[in-house]
Amino acid sequence: MTDTPSDTARDYRDTVFLPKTDFPMKAGLAAKEPAILERWATLGLYDRLREQRAGRERFILHDGPPYANGDIHMGHAMNKVLKDIIVRSQTLLGKDAPYVPGWDCHGLPIEWKVEEAYRAKKLDKDQVPVAQFRAECRAYAEKWVAVQRAQFERLGVMGDWEDPYLTMKFDAEAAIVGELLKFAESGQLYRGAKPVMWSPVEKTALAEAEVEYEDVVSTQIDVAFEIVEAPGAPELVGAHAVIWTTTPWTIPVNQALSYGPEIDYVLVDVMVADRFVPIGEEVAAWKSGGKFLIAAALVSAFAQRTAKNFGGTTDLQTVWMGKGSQLAGTVARHPMHALGGFFAKPRPLLPGDFVTTEAGTGLVHMAPDHGEDDFLLCKAHGIDPVFAVDGAGMYRPDWLWLGGQGSVINKKFVASDGPICSDLRAAGALLAASDDFAHSYPHSWRSKAKVIFRATPQWFIPMDQPQQAESAHSPIEIGAEIGFAPVLGHAKGNGPTLRNIALDSIERTRWVPARSQNRIRAMVEQRPDWVISRQRAWGVPIALYVDRKTGQYLNDPAVNARIVDAFKAGGADAWFDADHQALLGEKYVAADYEVITDILDVWFDSGSTHAFVIEARYGEGTRANLYLEGSDQHRGWFQSSLLESAGTRGRAPYDAVLTHGFALDGQGRKMSKSLGNVVDPLKIIQESGADILRMWVAQTDYFEDVRIGKEVLGTTSDAYRKLRNTFRYLLGALDGFSDAETLEVGKMPELELYVLHLLGKLDVELKAATANFEFNRYLRLLTDFAAEDLSAFFFDIRKDSLYCDASGDVKRRAYRTVLDILFHALVRYAAPILTFTAEEVWQARYPSEDGSVHFLEWPVLPALPGDDALSTKWADLRALRVQVTEAIEPLRRDKQVRSSLEAEVTVPKSAMSLEALAEAFIVAKVTEADTVSVKPTDFHKCGRCWRHLPEVTEDGTLCARCAEVVPA
Incomplete structure (x- = not known):
């Protein structure tokens, strides 16, 4: 009906039924949504749903806790909206789908922010009493929990906002320490000193998930170690073994060298002509050349790096060749041996299966304080760390070389003209040095400063200690494998290790997308023992007592029970001002025990949430149906939760894990303030409404990284308008419709039957998309159906019947009956994604102070005869x-x-x-x-x-x- 009647023709408009509705075409979401939120709060929507669904099949999506330390960003919004869509879709399916939001309130992210405030006032955090500092951290977390809660609610996220979980609540802190003590009681805990990632700026150990890798340019040096003994190759005595490193600051802590037993090595003689002798400090040492031991495959690269020191020559004559195995028993001396003491000790050459010829010289210098391979190889040969570098990255004051100097991450300190290289040059040991080696290096993701590997006393959960065969929860033998003190021993086990249990649990878990299983499996296969201690102040302490004489930690269930009770009553603060004699009881003397005050790794906190959220609320042994976070959590929350549950329950805490990508800007770049490309979800909500943002989330292929920007949101807004107009048409076309007008399916024309067939097909596909968490497919199916099958086809054809047929006409009744079925189906299908708009649509037709579209369940569609011929017939007609x-x-x-x-x-x-x-x-x-x-x-x-x-x-x-x- 696109024509208009002529001026002289009679006007029949009053005889035509035209759709009538107050539902506006213009959404005005930003203004409407807050009022809808207030209505839901008044209605008690979440609690009412829990009452209605009590006893139904339960679906638990366990919320991974964000840090309470700032306004939400696009990653938060994407994550929370996706969770809400899933929870609402499971609710729509008729399940009891509770959602308990939570926050990580401990750890370095919050502590760092509080410290920043101190630094701004030029105050030293270390001078503040621990109780005061912890109180400020708690207040800071409380502030941002409140802010983020309001922001998440504004996104339309439905959950138990009145009783969220916070890792700093007393019951949570008690549960966390209780989980730690389970590890202690089963022997899955040891205190040792081995290299961990350490932040000199934050002065604490870091978890792998707290580290990010950035491209840097470092100083690379070749250093000569004079060989003093070589029983397998006497020709080498007096020559120099050459190492190459990009961490010059580890040379002052060197204790050995390593070779590859199967690698071919050569002794090269550098032929230097006097006319090429350079002017400089190197002349005295190398004016006549020298003999150097390196891998045969790396001679050319070595010659290029050292040419400057050797008068420009790359003429290296091989005078000896042999396998690395011939280097067994060889001993060198440190370049700074003249200092005596630590530096005068022999430096043995040790076989290492990690040595390669990919770069360097084929010989690796060993500093057991600062490398995993170094530590393990040296430990196997009785060489222990010396702890020369302190927590701030300075050499300790009594160290013979560079004592009290640093920091070792300072670029000037380690540069080719810095004190380390200058001293090596003066000692005649520096063969080459340049500040041009580009590579990837770990940094703290908070301070953005470089981290180092540093051996410090830490508490660990072992990955490879066998447990008792008869039970995955039986004590395991830890032994004093590493470090300062032996720990309480148990009978040697022969059962699965924590790594075994975790890998088995990975196989038994559903991973979405499936490829993410390979990623976490690789990480668990390769990860070292879990370092769970931090040298900080804000968090749950490692509440253990260590015998001062034996070094064993006290393992008494009665003491542990008193500790947990104390935490329940006073939170983690109770440990710092506790009457430790009262906790120990009459059997023990407090003076005999060291009170451990290290703080638990915050990943242990969040990894324990299944215990005090899922099991505490829904019963012991209950597992979450789904964990959902970004792909970075394979090394973070997914993994810490897996290890914690595997170590205490012998299984994963989840049935399925969904991984989503990251939100990038419209050009596919990572968002950053420096680039000025941050897309603020709060601004989008303020300008366009939360439903536009929710629709964008569902519209993306969120299993990959996704883009958001003005153009992308414009496309989303267009799609939203089309779907909104579909609802507006349905509301208008159903004006005055009542049950009396309903027509039986068996009496309907073919077109109506065909559309119901299409709706039934859509219903099946939407359920499949819901089961696979494919809401981009879900939304595409829904919008395509509305635009192509309905607006462009069904509505277009039947508008003549709607407008002009008699109200009792069978065709018109059939059409309006199908429109009613479509309305009830589509408003339900849309509700998990367009949560505000679906409510607005529902209330436009069924206004009620006590009702909500979100109380409804998945639509029950009328039964249809399975007539494939009808479908084919109408599909052919549509093509024609x-x-x-x-x-x-x-x-x-x-x-x-x-x-x-x-x-x-x-x-x-x-x-x-x-x-x-x-x-x-x-x-x-x-x-x-x-x-x-x-x-x-x-x-x-x-x-x-x-x-x-x-x-x-x-x-x-x-x-x-x-x-x-x-x-x-």
């Missing part, structure tokens, strides 16, 4: 309809017709009647021929329905149908 529309378009452009109603078409013979085809194509007449053709019709136009029909004698008079409907 496209051809007809394309054929009419040239006539429309040439203004031969103004609308399809003025066209007559010919089409190939069809299974449909010609009258049905004319109705479907919305044309005046259809005839049959071999090809599709179009011409303007000669029929006159009905003054009411505007169809061109043979019975209309002149324009403006009525066709037979309209004459029957219009009162005389």
Whole structure:
């Protein structure tokens, strides 16, 4: 009905049914959504749902706790919206799907922010009493929990906001320490000193998940160690073994060298002509050349690096060749041996299977304080760390070389003209040095400063200690494998290790997408023992007592129970001002025990949440159906939760894990303030509304990294408007509809049956998408159905019947009945994603102070006969309809017709009647021929329905149908 009646024709508009609704085309979401949120709060929506679904099948999505330390960003918004869509979709399926939001409140992220405030005031945090500092951290976390809670609620996230979980609540802190003590009681805990990632700026050990890698340019040096003994190759005595490193600061802590037993090594003689001798400190040592031991495969690279020191020559003559195995028993001396003491000790050459010829010299210098391979190899040969570098990255004051100097991450300190290289040069040991080696290096993701590997006394959970065969929870033998003190021993086990249990649990878990399983498996296969201690102040302490004489930690269940009770009553603060004699009881003397005050790794906190959220609320042994976080959590929360549960329960805490990508800007770049490309979710909500942001989340392929920007959001807004207009049409077309008008399915025309068939197919596909958490597919199916099957097809064809047929006409009743079915289905399908709009749509038709679309369950569609022939028939018609529309378009452009109603078409013979085809194509007449053709019709136009029909004698008079409907 695109034409308009002439000025002289009678106006029949009052006889035509036109859709009527107050539902506005303009959404105005930013203004409406807060009022809808207030209504839900008044209604008690979340609690009412829990009451309604009590006893139903439960679906638990366990919320990974964000840090309470700032406004939410796009990653938060994407994560929370995706969780909410899943929770709401499971609720729609009729399940009891509680959602308990939570926050990580301990650890360095919050402590660092509080320290920043001290630094801004030029105050030293270390001078503040621990109790005061912890109180400030708690207050800071409380502030941001409140802020983020309001922001998450504004996104439309439904959950138990009145009782969220916080890792700093007393019951949570008690549960966390209780989980730690389970590890202690089963022997899965040891105190040792081995290299861990350490931040000299933050002065604490870091977990792998707290580290990010950045490209840097470092100083690379070649250093000569004079060989003093070589029983397997006497020719080497007096020559120099050469090492290459990009961490010059580790040379003052060197204790050995390592070779590859199967690598081919050569002794090269550097031939130096006097005329090429350079001017500088190197002249005295190397004016006559020298003999150097390196891997045969790396001679050329070595020659290029050292050419400057050797007068420009790269003429290296091989004077000896042999396998690395011939270096067994070889001993060198440190370049700074003249200092005596530590530096005068022999430096043995040790076989290492980690030595390669990919770079350097094929010989690796060993500093057991500062490398995992170094530590293990040296430990196997009785060489222990010396702890020369302190927590701030300075050499300890009594160290013979560079004592009290540093920091070792200071670029100037380790540069080719810095004190380390200068001293090595003066000692005649520096063969090459340049500040140009580009590589990736670990940094703290908070301070952005470089980290180092540093051996310090820490507490560890072992990955490879066998447990007792009869039970995964039986004590395991830890032994004093590493470090300062032996720990309480147990009978040697022969069961699975924590790594074994974790890997087995990975296989038993559903990973979405499936490829993410490979990632976490590789990480667990390769990860070292879990270092769980931090040298900080804010968090749950490692509440253990260590015997001062034996070094064993006290393992007494009665003492542990008193510790847990103390935490329940006073939180983690209770440990710092505790009456330790009272906790120890009469059996022990407090003076005999060291009170451990190290703080638990915050990943242990969050890894324990399943214990005090899932099991505490839903029963012991209950597992979450789903964990959902970003892909970085394979080395973070997914893994710490897995290890904690595997170590205490012998299984994973989840049935399935979903991983999403990161939110990037519109050009695919990582968002950063420095680039000025941060897209603020709060601004999007303020300008466009939360439903636009929610629709964007569902629209993306969130298993990969996704883009968001003005153009992307514009596309989302267009899609939203089309879906909103579909709902607006349904509301208008159903004005006045009642149950009395409903028509039985068996009496419906083919078109209505076909559309119901399409709806049934959509229903099946949406359920499958829900089961696979594929909400981008879910939304695409929904929007395509609304736009293509409904607006462009079904609504288009049936608008004539809706507007002009008699109210009791079977076709019109059938159409409105199907519209009613569509309304009830589509508003439910949309509700998990467009949570505000679906509520607005529902209330527009069923206004109620006590009702909500979110109380509804998945639609139950009418049963249909399985007639594939009907589906094929109408699919063929739709394909032909496209051809007809394309054929009419040239006539429309040439203004031969103004609308399809003025066209007559010919089409190939069809299974449909010609009258049905004319109705479907919305044309005046259809005839049959071999090809599709179009011409303007000669029929006159009905003054009411505007169809061109043979019975209309002149324009403006009525066709037979309209004459029957219009009162005389």
